[in-house]
Amino acid sequence: MNESNMNIQPAGAIAIPVNKYPYYIENPVTENRVERFLEAFATVLQYSDYKSLLDSYCSSNTKCNRCAVACPIFLVTGDPKDIPCYRTNIILDIYRRYFTIGGAIKARFTNGFELTEEVIDDILNIFYRCTACRRCTNECPLGIDHGMITRLARYVLSLIGIVPKALQVSVREQLEGETHNTSKIPKVALINTLEFLSEELNDMLGVQMEFPVDKKNRDYVFFCAVSDYLLEPETLMGNAAVLYAAGDWDKWTIGTQNYDGINYGLFYSDWHLENIIKQLVGEVTRLEGKNILIGECGHASRSAHDFVPVFAGKDKYPVINFMEYTLQCIKEGKIKLDNNIVTERVTYHDPCNIARSGWIVNQPRQILKSFVKDFVEMTPTGKENYCCGGGGGLVSIDEIHEFRMSIGGKIKAEQLRQTGAEICIAPCANCKKQLKELIEYYDISCKVMGLHDLILKAIEIPGAKSPQERKEEAALMEI
Amino acid sequence: MEQWIEFAKGPLFAFTFLIMVLGLIKLVIIQIYTISAGKGRNIRNTNWKKIVIDTLSWVIPVRHLIPGTRIFSIVSFLCHIGIILVPLFLADHIALWEGFFKLDLPQIGYALADFLTLFTIACLFILLGFRIFSSRLRAMSKKMDYLLLINILIPFIAGYLASHPGINPLSWNTVMLIHLLSAELLFVLIPFTKLAHIVLFIFDRISGIHWQLRPGAGDRVAEALYGKEAKV
Numbered sequence: 001m002n003e004s005n006m007n008i009q010p011a012g013a014i015a016i017p018v019n020k021y022p023y024y025i026e027n028p029v030t031e032n033r034v035e036r037f038l039e040a041f042a043t044v045l046q047y048s049d050y051k052s053l054l055d056s057y058c059s060s061n062t063k064c065n066r067c068a069v070a071c072p073i074f075l076v077t078g079d080p081k082d083i084p085c086y087r088t089n090i091i092l093d094i095y096r097r098y099f100t101i102g103g104a105i106k107a108r109f110t111n112g113f114e115l116t117e118e119v120i121d122d123i124l125n126i127f128y129r130c131t132a133c134r135r136c137t138n139e140c141p142l143g144i145d146h147g148m149i150t151r152l153a154r155y156v157l158s159l160i161g162i163v164p165k166a167l168q169v170s171v172r173e174q175l176e177g178e179t180h181n182t183s184k185i186p187k188v189a190l191i192n193t194l195e196f197l198s199e200e201l202n203d204m205l206g207v208q209m210e211f212p213v214d215k216k217n218r219d220y221v222f223f224c225a226v227s228d229y230l231l232e233p234e235t236l237m238g239n240a241a242v243l244y245a246a247g248d249w250d251k252w253t254i255g256t257q258n259y260d261g262i263n264y265g266l267f268y269s270d271w272h273l274e275n276i277i278k279q280l281v282g283e284v285t286r287l288e289g290k291n292i293l294i295g296e297c298g299h300a301s302r303s304a305h306d307f308v309p310v311f312a313g314k315d316k317y318p319v320i321n322f323m324e325y326t327l328q329c330i331k332e333g334k335i336k337l338d339n340n341i342v343t344e345r346v347t348y349h350d351p352c353n354i355a356r357s358g359w360i361v362n363q364p365r366q367i368l369k370s371f372v373k374d375f376v377e378m379t380p381t382g383k384e385n386y387c388c389g390g391g392g393g394l395v396s397i398d399e400i401h402e403f404r405m406s407i408g409g410k411i412k413a414e415q416l417r418q419t420g421a422e423i424c425i426a427p428c429a430n431c432k433k434q435l436k437e438l439i440e441y442y443d444i445s446c447k448v449m450g451l452h453d454l455i456l457k458a459i460e461i462p463g464a465k466s467p468q469e470r471k472e473e474a475a476l477m478e479i
Numbered sequence: 480m481e482q483w484i485e486f487a488k489g490p491l492f493a494f495t496f497l498i499m500v501l502g503l504i505k506l507v508i509i510q511i512y513t514i515s516a517g518k519g520r521n522i523r524n525t526n527w528k529k530i531v532i533d534t535l536s537w538v539i540p541v542r543h544l545i546p547g548t549r550i551f552s553i554v555s556f557l558c559h560i561g562i563i564l565v566p567l568f569l570a571d572h573i574a575l576w577e578g579f580f581k582l583d584l585p586q587i588g589y590a591l592a593d594f595l596t597l598f599t600i601a602c603l604f605i606l607l608g609f610r611i612f613s614s615r616l617r618a619m620s621k622k623m624d625y626l627l628l629i630n631i632l633i634p635f636i637a638g639y640l641a642s643h644p645g646i647n648p649l650s651w652n653t654v655m656l657i658h659l660l661s662a663e664l665l666f667v668l669i670p671f672t673k674l675a676h677i678v679l680f681i682f683d684r685i686s687g688i689h690w691q692l693r694p695g696a697g698d699r700v701a702e703a704l705y706g707k708e709a710k711v
Contacts, residue, residue: 039704040700040704043700043703043704044696044700046700046703047693047696047699047700047703048692048693048700049513049690049691049692049693049696052509052510052512052513052686052690053513053686056506056509056510056513056679056682056683056686059506059670059671059672059673059675059676059679060673060675060676060679060680060683061676062673062676063616063620063624063673064548064551064555065548065551065613065615065616065619066543066545066548066552068547069545069547069548070545080614080618081618083615083618083619085619086618086619102671139543139545141537141540141543141680142537142679142680142683142684143533143683143684144683159701159704171711172710172711175711176710176711269697270692270696270697270700271697271698271700271701272697273692273697274692274695274696274697274698275697275698307692310691310692310694311692311694
């Protein structure tokens with residue numbers, strides 16, 4: 001990480017040696033960071049409910065250290081600063097010292113903890129080494145949510161302007177920009193992409209399907225990670241193929257006012273988390289939709305699933321991950337998958353946000369086992385699976401690529417290699433990007449793809465080309 | 480000295496025990512308030528089954544013996560057995576519970592109590608050793624983490640010496656007074672230190688599952704810091 005450290009200063013500012021940022025920041029904060037951090041923390045405590053939780057954690061945190069051996073970052077670095085409990089205790093120390101009566105009294109009589117510029121440097125560094133995978137929370141006997149503490153720390157940092165530029169710029173475009181999406185894809189480009197995907201599907205399947213856009217009163221309003229429209233078209237085509245084959249083509253729509261499921265607020269800001277959710281809900285309301293259908297994206301699914309009920313009302317709109325929808329279609333016999341198409345060995349990577357922190361573990365496995373003959377699990381797997389190393393928004397921060405590869409994703413790469421799989425299914429835009437970079441970095445012979453990319457190969461559609469025909473055509477095109 | 484012991488067994492015991500009970504009740508009330516409907520959340524939808532299963536699975540953490548912490552976890556678990564059983568069910572303590580609270584608890588035999596006490600002392604020394612010699616634990620530990628372990632050790636050692644005059648280098652009165660005062664210091668410390676996990680270990684898990692963000696809080700924080708026109 002040291003090689004990527006940099007001291008970025010605005011023009012004319014006086015360089016302060018202790019202000020080292022391991023990632024790009026738009027306007028690096030150089031003065032009064034301690035005072036500003038405490039002011040922001042106090043304001044968060046005043047208007048939020050963190051106080052009760054922090055009180056509880058302060059009283060019960062036994063520092064047993066079990067979380068250390070669960071953390072994929074600490075297991076690689078061995079640096080005590082990467083122990084989840086160590087990180088959490090910095091925030092608890094600040095809370096105790098500056099926001100509790102006991103801490104204030106103690107500070108009068110002892111030379112206890114004090115927030116300094118150096119501690120701020122530690123915070124801004126180590127909380128962005130955490131991938132917020134929450135594997136540590138699973139191993140905490142007391143159930144302390146270290147991932148939540150990571151978000152809290154990042155939230156307070158963001159309120160004083162310390163936030164990776166990559167995340168901030170994306171959120172700004174999503175909330176305040178013209179396109180309302182993180183990749184700044186304008187509506188006209190979306191429409192063009194959808195037309196292109198329609199043509200691709202027509203060529204591939206031999207059926208005519210035009211993507212439904214801004215259709216009102218549909219059962220499902222679809223959101224994926226907007227980057228999928230440009231980078232993962234096969235996942236989207238797989239999604240479309242399932243909807244078409246299931247006979248639900250006239251039951252879904254894509255909105256043009258907001259078509260991005262990404263919510264970086266989940267990684268660093270309660271403020272943005274809520275407003276992005278409201279924006280998403282606003283689009284469903286505009287279209288008079290009934291359900292929110294989220295594509296293959298871990299954090300988009302979790303943020304919508306967990307926070308639409310909180311910020312928009314408990315029964316406002318049910319949130320469904322696309323894999324749940326597909327499994328339901330299989331169970332109801334609405335779609336069929338040819339189990340002679342995929343002959344390669346396939347493994348499955350559990351995105352942390354939908355597996356460990358969510359509700360999707362068995363569903364994709366049930367789908368895969370229904371048509372993949374050689375399916376192999378990673379070790380460990382399911383809720384115990386390791387993070388790809390790019391979680392918590394780290395995958396979007398290009399300047400920490402070396403950290404993500406050599407430290408964050410090292411265990412995942414080894415896990416992947418040990419399966420001997422030729423295909424790794426990763427139903428998450430962030431995980432896919434990180435895993436693709438990992439297999440290149442570690443020279444692993446494996447292809448990373450979404451679940452619906454694979455489904456697209458094997459799905460049987462009445463009146464369309466058979467999966468076998470499509471496979472032969474694809475083989476010819478490769479030649 | 481005997482008057483001191485009587486004082487420690489009588490009013491001081493009652494006072495310190497009361498502090499512990501009231502302190503823990505306060506923590507429990509705060510926890511219940513936090514997770515209650517009064518804070519805008521519906522506790523009826525809580526997945527109690529998951530919470531109970533999770534909590535029980537940690538009470539006997541057989542499923543959680545992961546490489547790297549196995550010895551620590553086993554020793555820690557075994558240590559808790561003695562820490563809970565001996566103070567509650569030792570025959571001499573039963574008399575105390577009966578005298579103060581009219582509680583008629585079953586008692587464990589002296590031989591078992593001796594075994595559990597020595598076992599607990601050994602476990603506590605091992606845990607102390609971990610905290611001193613493991614770089615991971617040392618990095619996170621503060622003075623209080625060591626002092627609390629020592630504070631738990633003292634009443635066990637002093638109690639054992641008091642009941643075994645043959646190996647006691649001090650007078651019975653001295654070790655008994657040390658036993659009483661160190662145990663009473665623990666009573667006082669329990670609600671104000673990490674020892675509060677004796678009740679909070681249930682609530683942290685409930686809070687973790689049940690805790691939610693407060694709607695509108697983000698906007699209010701941004702407005703308070705940067706005004707109504709706060710920008711990303």
